Amino acid sequence: MDDQGSELLYRRIAADISSLIEEGALRPGDRLPSVRRTSRDRRVSVGTVLAAYLSLEKDGFVEARPKSGHFVRRRHESPTPLRRTRIKVAPARISVSTGVAALMYSLREKSVLPLGSAVLAPELLPIRALNRTLATIAREMPVRGGGYEPPPGPPSLLHQLARRSLTWGLALEEDAFITTVGATEAMHLCFRALTKPGDTVVVHSPMYFGGLQLLEELGLRVIEIPTLPGRGMDLDALRDALKKAPVRACLAIPNFDNPLGTCMSDEAKERLVRLLARHDVPLIEDDVYGDMAFDGSRPRPAKAFDRDGRVLLCGSVSKTLAAGYRVGWVVPGRYRALIERMKFSQTVATPTLPQLAVAEYLAGGGYDRHLRAVRNKLRPQVQRYREAIALAFPRGTCVSDPGGGFVLWVEMPREVDALAMQAEGLRRGVAIAPGPIFSARQRYTNCIRISCGIPWSVHVEEAIATLGEIAHAQLKAAK
Structure with missing residues (x-):
């Protein structure tokens, strides 16, 4: 030859x-x-x-x-970073509940590995210590949980939240807070106070599906503002949107947003607050990931730049201590009286004993020790997931590179269908969150969110390999 x-x-x-x-x-x-x-x-x-x-x-x-x-070869190079998303900025009705239903189903199935749920595994949380604290409180104050703890909440927790606000770059008084059933109720109260059905709000996109589902249930319209990789909400696009349409409120996650994990700079947060104030638009700020920076810092919330009470700061311990305790709060600023009244009419009070247990845990210094430990574990854990995705998924896949939190946004070749991947993944015992549920217009059809809250194991490695196989099969079938 x-x-x-x-x-x-x-x-x-x-x-x-x-x-x-x-x-x-x-x-x-x-x-x-x-x-x-x-x-x-x-x-x-x-x-x-x-x-x-x-x-x-x-x-x-x-x-x-x-x-x-x-x-x-095992490719150890960094996964391809995300590309900039281009979005047509216009009001839209929201439709995400159908896609969320399959994700809710996966949480009930014990045989399914929940890579779609943004919750830390119990072994990464101080659940035993919290439960012991709760048991001690119940034993020493046997009738304390028998009555309501009306808004704003128990003084011991309000005191600890005020103390912690100093670490956020704020100096909030105890009466600045109202405790809630998680951050979801906090956001719900904010939107009820600020909007009525048919009103338009702005959000960064992609946006946490729980926030979008809440807006859908309230009958609101949404303008999606694109997120700049590594920088957060595109403030130039927001400025243009505010000029074109009447907007009643803005929902944003400036610190390690869900699902991209982006943290806005202080300069960008200050510009965001000033821009919204110029148009008399309140900002509802979800800060549940603020304590989860990998480098140990605590970025300031946008609330730190609020000068007239238009920023409503929402938080909880669901991502850091215990999702099941459902302890959250809102700092409602100028809307305090209205939101306190709505809180009482909606749920009367937040359950007492979990609030007292969280207050005691914060007072004892255990929270800061736990944060240091969990940050040290999450940083390499998230990187391990990123590398596994880069190895298992098709070429051209882009993966976010968050500076905190524990979720990854995965953008695959356009031929891959995230909703079909979700269905096949559930059939094979792996749950993911499909991209369309992070958009009012069901964009991001080739994207998924993967939670890294479960410690790395052979089971997790096999699950990511399975997802990669599904993506490869879809890509091959499309050719």
Whole structure:
């Protein structure tokens, strides 16, 4: 055979093997057939196979191990960063509840690995210590939980929240807070106080689906403002939107937003607050991830730049201590009287004993020790997930690189259908959050959110590999 024929053969062998790797049939760490076996199976010379394997090495697909053979290479380079999303800025009705229903179903199924739910695994939380504190309170104050603890909430918790506000870059008084049933009720109260059905609000996009579902239930319209990767809400797009349509409120997550994990700079937060104030638009700020910076810092909320009480700060311990305790709060600023009255009419009071237990835990210094420990665990854990996604998913997949929190946004090739992936993943025992539920217009059809709240394990590695296989199969079927 002439030289040209040999070159065509080795390139064909290299192309066949690289296709198997890209489609997930050959996975990182898998051993390739020996040179002699491939020579025999393909009926080519040993030299041709060696040339093919050398080409695959040069292209980064495989690696040679002395006396062991050739193996599919584990790519350790950083995953591709997210691309900028372009969005047509216009009011829209919201429709996310159908997609959220499948995610809610996955939470009830114990056989499904919940990579779609943004909750830390119990082993990363001080649940035992909290429960002991709660049991002690119940024993020492046996009738305390028998009555209502009306708004604004128990003085012990209000005192601890006021103390913690100093670490946020604020100096809030105890009477600035109203305790709620998680941050969801806090946001619900804010929107009830500020809007009526049919009103328009602005949100950054993609936006946490729970916030969108709340707006859908309240009959509100939404203008989606694109998020700039690594920077947060596009404030120029927000400025233009505020000029074009009457807006009643803005919902934003400036610190480690869900689902991108982006943290706005102080300059951007201050500009956001000033811009909204200029148009007399209140800001409802969700700060549930504010304490979860990987570097140990505590970024200031946008509330720190509020000069006239238009920023309503919402928070909770659901992401840091215990989701099941349902302890949250709102700092409602100028809307305090209205929201306190609405809180009483809506749920009368937040359950007493969990609030007292959280207050005691904060007072004892356990919270800060826990935060240091969990941050140290989450940073490498999130990176491990990112690398696994880069290895298992199709080429061209982009992954967010958050500075805090524990969720990842994964943007796959356009041919991949996130809702179909969700359905197939559930069938195979893995839950994810599909991109369309993070948009009022059900955008992001090729995106998913994956929670990294479960410690890394073989089970998690297999689950991500399964999701990669589903994505590869969809991509192959679309070609």
